[in-house]
Every structure is written in structure tokens, then in C-alpha cells.
Amino acid sequence: MTDYGYFLSCEEHSPADLVEQARMAEQAGFTRLWISDHFHPWNDAQGQSPFVWSVIGALSQVTSLPVETAVTCPIMRLHPVVTAQAAATSAVLLDGRFRLGVGSGEALNEHILGDHWPQASVRLEMLEEAVQVMRQLFEGGEVSHHGKHYTVENARLYTVPAEPVPIDVSAFGPNATELAARVGDGFVTMTPDADAVERFRRGGGGNKPVLGGVKVCWNPDRDEAVRTAHRLWANEQLPGELPQILPTPRHFEQASQLVTPERVAEAVTCGDDVDAHVAALQAYAEAGFDTVYVNQIGPEQRGFFDFYRTKVLPQLTD
Known part of the structure; x- marks a missing residue:
């Protein structure tokens, strides 16, 4: 059975709103929570970016659900030793x-200290070493x-x-999928790609969990939903390596001008x-995912949760 979790977006919401959404x-x-880890939002319209580890501390006091970062980059902005301490405390x-x-990671979040932004192959090498240290x-x-x-010298986590x-x-x-299969306890990806799941399992992932995320925009007015999704998350439709190398929200806003509302309507x-909502989530289950995390774009959070509670999740969990 595929589990269905909720994906908390630190790029869009304040700490208090994220806590309320978890409730x-x-x-x-x-049945589970994902939470994004960003220094910047992707664009100014999203408008938020709280420190994820503080929010996780608050979540621990209001929910009994499991929580996971989706995802943290432990290679530059946060040293793997600091990431390990934050993760260990969160687990406690x-x-x-x-x-x-x-x-x-993405340059958007990781280049802020002025360090050189390495090419993808070097970042994967850094990530593997960071996982070893943690x-x-x-x-x-x-x-x-x-x-x-x-x-690392004489470091010990006491908690x-x-x-x-x-x-x-x-x-x-x-290449990243092969790394996930080799060193990960599970595989995270954002599209219902059955070939990637199979590559992970063949490469050493075996029966380890495969986790995916999908964005939707619930609204009784579909045209309004499309406008909201385009205004806030057109960046999701940028191709190739652009999401990894653009350095600021301003650059994402410039690139996202090339993404039409029609393109967003096709993709989201x-x-x-x-x-339509059921089919979007079932695509992940059919591709072999163990857990799918859904994120509601925009301010219509209460309506979304009522809609999924009464109409969508019952069809997926029967």
C-alpha cells in the first residue's frame, strides 16, 4: 500500500502557518509530513523561508506524524557536522x-556564503562524503x-x-539515482518515473522506500487555481539544470517569464x-512509490484539506 503524506512548503508559508497545516x-x-529546507524562496511571490530546524522543533510539539526534510543540502551552507546535530536533535x-x-542542492540556497558553486559531479561527490560523516x-x-x-576533528553528538x-x-x-541506491536508506524524487524507481532498486536500493512529491492547486474555480499555480510556482516548469544553477529569486522570476499559464495547467x-487529483497521486503508486507527499499551492489550505479528507484520500486508501 502506498502512504500519502503532506508536503509543507517553507517557501510559501510562515512558521505559524506551517504548524497549523501540520495539524x-x-x-x-x-500519515506523514515532508518539509522543504530553503534559505531563499524560489521567487518573491512565494515570500517566505523560515529556518527549517526551528519549524521542526515546533512540529514535534503539535503532531504525532513522522517528519522528513525534503530536502536538506549538507554540503555547503550547512556543514555535514552541523546537519547531523540538527537531524539528531530533531529525531530525539x-x-x-x-x-x-x-x-x-541549488545555488539559490547554497552559494550565499560566497563559495564556488561546483558542477553536479563534484556536488554528488561531496554529498556522498557528507553522508559518510553524518x-x-x-x-x-x-x-x-x-x-x-x-x-572533522574530535566531534561527538551527545544528543x-x-x-x-x-x-x-x-x-x-x-548518476544521482545510482548514488541514492548505493548510500541512501531511501530514494526521493519528484516525478512518477517508473524507470528511475527500477534503476534505484537494481542499483542496490532493493526494497528500501521510494518517496515522491507532487504539487496540486485546489480551488473550486479551476482558472483561478491555474493563475495561482502560475504566479507562485512557474519555476517548477523550468527545464534541465536551470533550477540548480540560477543564483537568486530574481533570476528565477526572469526565467519563469518563459513559462506560460497553459504550460502550468498541463503540468499541475x-x-x-x-x-484528476486521484489520478495524479495514483500515477506515483503505479510507478512503484511507497509514499507520495502532496503540496497544496497557494492560500486555500483549509479547503484543500477538507477536499482531500472527504473526497480524495478515501479513494486512495480503501
């Missing part, structure tokens, strides 16, 4: 109901590490959960057609 998600019948607060989703720290002993990209934090690796191409489930 509503649990009441609506979602959540009584072990925390998973760390990691990826190789796994050592989760064991609770003293760690010293002198690697190609990171130096650790009973079991090491699982680390799921995000991937969108073959908009409106209140129950069958």
Missing part, C-alpha cells in the same frame, strides 16, 4: 519519527575525518536518538475535479 494534515488523514524531539532527506556521527562516538571535501537517523537521498538523473493538477 490540519493529520486531521485530514495524511520526534521520538525517532524523523528521516533526513538530503540532496546536492552516519559516523549518528553512532554517538567521537569522529575525526580528513577527507577530500570535509575535515542522539536510540537508532541512527535514516538518510534518504534525492535524485533526478542516473488544478481545480476541484476529484478524479
